[in-house]
Amino acid sequence: MKICLFGASSNSLDGIYYEQAKELGHEIARAGHTLIYGGSDCGLMRSCSDGVLEAGGKLLGIAPKFFHDAGILNRKCTDFIFTETMSERKQKMENEADAFIVVPGGIGTYDEFFETMTLKQLNLHAKPMALLNTGSYFTLLLRMLEDCAARGFMHPDCLNLFKVCETPREAVAYVQSEDAQNARGKGINGYSL
DSSP: OEEEEEOOOOSOSOHHHHHHHHHHHHHHHHTTOEEEEOOBSSHHHHHHHHHHHHTTOEEEEEEEHHHHHHTOBOTTOSEEEEESSHHHHHHHHHHHOSEEEEOSOOHHHHHHHHHHHHHHHTTSOOOOEEEEOGGGTTHHHHHHHHHHHHTTSSOGGGGGSSEEESSHHHHHHHHHSHHHHTOOOOOTTTSOO
């Protein structure tokens, strides 16, 4: 399985975020999976990729060419795909992945999560999605989405398109599970957009 990671590129976070991201990398590699990610040599992306390599796993980095020029890419990636734009990068990551795990991050991470969730809602993919809730980072997001559904702005079944997980092991186990494989959207006619 190829698991796509969405997460922070910041190097100024509390240590627990880096520790959990690295442990996620260990769990991905131990389960025999490949990590697909933005190819960054910093932040939680770097920590997770370090964990994958430490546990003997493989990395596929996907990034726009201008990141290469800026010198922020992880040269330890097993393989690398360069794109022209950020949008093309995101599309390539979505296409290559069999599952998604989201770790804490900023607006780029939220953009990736919401687009992937929207595509799943529309039944344009049926790939498992998990959020790793390190430091309760996604708790408020989950409350916001529950409120969105309660007010009628989103179908309540959309909350079943992903799972909030408390540990790296739980996140990897979930995306491999039959429950995750069966969590599908209802298509354009099933949900309001």
